[in-house]
Structure formats: C-alpha cells, structure tokens
Amino acid sequence: MKIFSKLLLAALVGLCGAGALFAAQTDVYIGITSAGGKRLPVIGMPAFAASQDTQDAAGQVHDTLRADILYGRYFDVSEDGPAFNAKDVKDMLKGWGKQKAQYVIGGEISYASPYYTIKIYVYDVSTRAPVFAKAFKGNQASLRRLAHIAADQIILTLTGRRGIADTKIAFANNSTKHKEIYVVDYDGQNLKKLTNDRSIALLPRWSKDGRIYYTTYRYKNPDIFAIDLKAGKIAPVIIRGGLSLIGGVSPDGKALVFTSSHGPNPSIYIYNLESGEKKQITNRQSVDGSPSYSPDGQFITFVSNRAGNPQIYVMELATGQTRPLTKTFNWSDSPQWSPTGEWIVFAGRESPYHPFDIFLVDLTGTQLRRLTTDAGSNEDPTWSPDGRFIAFTSTRNGGRRQLYVMDADGSAPHLVANLPGNTFTPHWSF
16 A cells, blocks of 8 residues: 555645745746757847837736747847837848847737737748738736737747647645645746635646646545636536546546545546546556546556556556556656657656656656756656646755756756745646
C-alpha cells in the first residue's frame, strides 16, 4: 500500500497559508536565440495609435501582446523604429527594414462606451504586404484576454503553430487554510479561486470543452466533481463510491480515467460521462494509480507497484496490453502524456535519499531524460498544449511548493507566481 499512500500524501497534505493575490510575474522573457543558436527573427512593434482617452488601454494591450510574443520565443521584439502609421505603411515598413525587422505589428484603438475596438495589423517587411488584420472588441476587463487571443492568432499565422497566451493553469492550494482549486493565466496573472469546499480539493483536470474535473472531500468522501466555468456551476460526477482520484479526461471529453478503492486493491477505472457506466481496467494484486490519457485516447499511462517499487506503465485500452516504461526508480508518480504523444513526463526519485525530480521517458522506455536536478523537490508535471513548456511544483525557493514553468528540455525554469501556502497538482488547459 506504499504507492497508494504516496498518491494521497503527495496530493492531499502539506498545504497552509492565508488568502492573498499572486505577486504577478510579468514580461517573462528568457533569451533571444533559437535552439540552434541562431538569432530569432525580429518583429517591430511600435506603440499603438491611440487618442487621449485610450492611451492607457492601448499601452496595456501593446505590452501584454509584446510579452506574449516574447514568451513564445519564436521571435525577438524591437520597439526601436518608426512609429506606426496606417496612412503611409510603405514608408514605415522601409524604416523598419533598416532595423532588420522581418515583420511589424501595428495597432489602433478606439473607444465607444463601454467597448474598446482594437485593430491589429501584421506586415511582412520584405513584401510590404499585410499578413494579418483583425479587429477585437471588448470592455476594460477584457483587454488582457483580447491581447492574449490576438497573440495566439498572430503566432499561428506566422509560424503555423498554436500559441499558448490564452491558456490557463489550474492547481490546488491551501492559502485559505483549506485545499481549494485555483486557476491563473499562463503568465501568472488573473488569479481566480474556483472552489469554496472548505475541505480538501485537489487534482484539477481540464477537458477540452473548458470544464475542470477534480477530487474533493466536500461530502466527507473523496469524490469527483466538475466545474463548469461558462455556467459558473459546480456539480458532483462520481460520489460516495469509496476513494475516487481523478486522473484525466479523454480527448473526446466523453470519459474520465480515475483511481478507485472500490475493490480489494486501488485500481484504475474508466467512467463514461454520457452513460454513467464504470469499467475497471486494471485488476492486479497491486496498487495502480495516477492515470492519464494519450493524445489519441487509445492508451493510458499510469503508476503501479506490481513489480516492486512504483514505476511508469503504458496500457493499450483496446487490448489491455500493458508494459513498463521505467524499472529502476525508487518511486515514480504523476505521469502525463505530451501533446504530440512522443514523451511522457513524470516525477521520479532514484533512491530514498534523493528528492523528486522531473523526467521524460519515450514510449519505448529506452530514452530517459532528466529535466531537473539539485533544486529542491520537483513534482506534478503538466504539459503546455503546444508541448513546448512544462509546469510543475517545486520547493527550490525556501521550501514551499510553488508553481514553476520550464522549457520542455528542462531549461529556463521560472516562478509563475507567488501564492502563500503550498501549491499542488497543476494542470495546463488545452
């Protein structure tokens, strides 16, 4: 029962603190060279055109968009060039060409109470042609969100890859003296407390439709509830069936995979959200837990002590065929599949005398990569939806478990935000 205790202890205990806002981490930007060491393409980004009553809003949108572009590190950003001039674009772009910019982002903002209209343009300096032109409309409270949306659309237009500026990270924290579920923007801004269960709430797991499923002791039993963010409602899903630890949501949003103690040993089940049917998929004289789906929904990865110490396993759902990916760890926990399906990230401990670190293992089990080392205990990894970043919890800064993000190769780790108490089990939205 040792791994089962770990599943509980790693996720349920050690949270304390008082309610407070995040200390915002803004304009996170590390390096301006690509993985191959080459200089990144430059985007010119002059101040947005604004009237007297829209200058503050224009500055907020411009700065948020700039930070989003820099965070992705597909491009460097320069503000040292000609002012934006929608009436003489060719001359403006000629000036930016002299500054070695390959693209220019320009913007105009107007206001008709209570809405702002933000027009954003992206020009190819070499062809002098617009490659992006869209208008966004919203009130004061929505300006940052509109900038995030614009950033993702610009990244997609210029690179063909999705951006992550409009994504969020959900997590458990006890800054109210209880373990509650919170959500925050990818950049550490816009913190929101989602639950008020006043008990133990943990393991938030996003579905692609924007719901968050989580385990809670609201009814004095570890049940699974769902948070409907659009409707602002929280409702029970699986209740009073013994321990129910949520693992993940299927890619089509129709099923949950979870750990249940409803039987002689903690095992893995699949719950059909449409029919309410539960199906047990592991039934060994072992403890199986921490399941998550592959991106195509055909496999799960999970942790089991069936061969001794807890190791990472993969199961094909259609056949039940199961194989280990790790064999030598003293302890393994919380595996999560990469969005591309090539890697599984997990927390592992090589011996009882080592802290937990974050590792990657490929689907053959032959490639193992360490991402963290000698920096506190690092646990609860979760992928960004583009597969380029990993969020995790770490005690490296004074012993408290805090939320960090690093590149998928383990480089450039940084604190996302600083909330009193301890943070557990983050999960990045789709």
